[in-house]
Amino acid sequence: MAAALAAAEAGAQVTLLERRPKPGKKLLATGNGRCNLAHRGEPVYFGDAAFARKVFTVCPPESVMAQLDTWGLPLYTDPEGRVYPATQQASSVLSLLTARMAERGVRLVTDADVEAVTGEEGRWTVRTADGRAFSAERLILATGGLAGGGLGNRPQDYALAEGLGHHLTPTFGGLAPLEAELGKFRRLSGLRLPARVRLLCDGKWVAASSGEVLFTDYGVSGICVMQLARDAQECLERGRSPELELDFSPVYFPEERVYAREAEPAADAYGRTAALLFERERRFGRAAMLTGLVPDALAALCPVKDVRETAAFLTGLRLRVKGVRPMQYAQVTCGGIDTAEIEPATMASRLRPGLHFAGEVVNVDGDCGGYNLQFAFATGLIAGRSAAE
Numbered sequence: 001m002a003a004a005l006a007a008a009e010a011g012a013q014v015t016l017l018e019r020r021p022k023p024g025k026k027l028l029a030t031g032n033g034r035c036n037l038a039h040r041g042e043p044v045y046f047g048d049a050a051f052a053r054k055v056f057t058v059c060p061p062e063s064v065m066a067q068l069d070t071w072g073l074p075l076y077t078d079p080e081g082r083v084y085p086a087t088q089q090a091s092s093v094l095s096l097l098t099a100r101m102a103e104r105g106v107r108l109v110t111d112a113d114v115e116a117v118t119g120e121e122g123r124w125t126v127r128t129a130d131g132r133a134f135s136a137e138r139l140i141l142a143t144g145g146l147a148g149g150g151l152g153n154r155p156q157d158y159a160l161a162e163g164l165g166h167h168l169t170p171t172f173g174g175l176a177p178l179e180a181e182l183g184k185f186r187r188l189s190g191l192r193l194p195a196r197v198r199l200l201c202d203g204k205w206v207a208a209s210s211g212e213v214l215f216t217d218y219g220v221s222g223i224c225v226m227q228l229a230r231d232a233q234e235c236l237e238r239g240r241s242p243e244l245e246l247d248f249s250p251v252y253f254p255e256e257r258v259y260a261r262e263a264e265p266a267a268d269a270y271g272r273t274a275a276l277l278f279e280r281e282r283r284f285g286r287a288a289m290l291t292g293l294v295p296d297a298l299a300a301l302c303p304v305k306d307v308r309e310t311a312a313f314l315t316g317l318r319l320r321v322k323g324v325r326p327m328q329y330a331q332v333t334c335g336g337i338d339t340a341e342i343e344p345a346t347m348a349s350r351l352r353p354g355l356h357f358a359g360e361v362v363n364v365d366g367d368c369g370g371y372n373l374q375f376a377f378a379t380g381l382i383a384g385r386s387a388a389e
């Protein structure tokens, strides 16, 4: 939609083909319906992160936000830098984009499931499953990714680009919950707790995050856990053994609930926790040392024979990661159309003149926090403007 609008504003006659009855089904589900569409601060991207950096030198996040403002969407930034529509309603973003498309003369054709693209610059032919054919001088492929189950797209949508000679890097779910060996911790299912989380691969620190951890029947979820899915998957693919290490000290030191994907948790968490527990043991006795400090369900699993052992448990609980939840539970697709075949300044194919790409279909995925929509908007604006030249 961003690409269609940018191309129309640059003077092109634009047709947008959408296979569903309406565009924006996934957009409506983003940010729990609030649509976290950009992020103020350092861009955090994976896959081809260097490609993402080049994209943002051409169309920085501020330009994306300025364009949305120009289209009439007031924005709100939360204290962590996450940007939402001021209404905090994803439906506002969708209704604004569709209204502007109608005003700019974009022809929106819904129920148009594209199954074949043939031709070359100046005379592309696009065929839909119900036998319709559309012709165009330039083409933008913005078919999205596989993540999100019924919200996502299908493997055959990548085949449109592959049929034109492009290559697909392996795809897997990013920003997804983790399956873990829970053993007795299965009893915690349903419990949400603030924690610092470290991902270890063969015992070595790989990545860290912090926030609310949700225990489930299959393992653990929560944004801070989902952010580690990409690293866990890479560890598993190398035949290594990933583990999560949970530090619950933010439960009783709440001022430390900082978001930090890369920062290693403070090494003194154990020492401070042990000191706190010794103090509580002195005041309340060992049996009641944890009462009111950690949720009862967790306290029931704590070893309390030795205070140091309790502190080690609360700051270093380890769970073996068995896998990443399947694609339908993921928020983004890692992998996609090989960015080596795309020019970041124009999002044009290096293989097929007159073909452009935009959005999650390419091999770039962002962290949680508005980065994926920001990339989709930025690449859409670039592709739309350059396709209209």
Ligand SMILES: Cc1cc2nc3c(=O)[nH]c(=O)nc-3n(C[C@H](O)[C@H](O)[C@H](O)COP(=O)(O)OP(=O)(O)OC[C@H]3O[C@@H](n4cnc5c(N)ncnc54)[C@H](O)[C@@H]3O)c2cc1C
Residues within 6 Å of the ligand: 017, 018, 019, 020, 023, 024, 025, 026, 027, 029, 030, 031, 032, 035, 036, 037, 038, 112, 113, 114, 115, 142, 143, 144, 145, 147, 148, 151, 152, 153, 154, 157, 330, 331, 332, 358, 359, 360, 361, 369, 370, 371, 372, 373, 374, 376
């Ligand atoms: C539950 C969930 C929550 C999320 N929350 C956030 C968030 O808060 N912030 C954030 O930045 N990101 C979020 N994301 C990720 C974000 O939604 C995507 O990265 C983004 O929507 C990608 O935009 P896109 O335009 O590339 O693809 P999409 O939004 O998937 O749009 C692609 C469109 O192409 C259509 N299409 C595909 N194939 C064909 C075809 N063959 N013929 C015709 N039409 C076709 C699809 O129907 C779809 O409408 C979330 C994802 C999920 C699943």
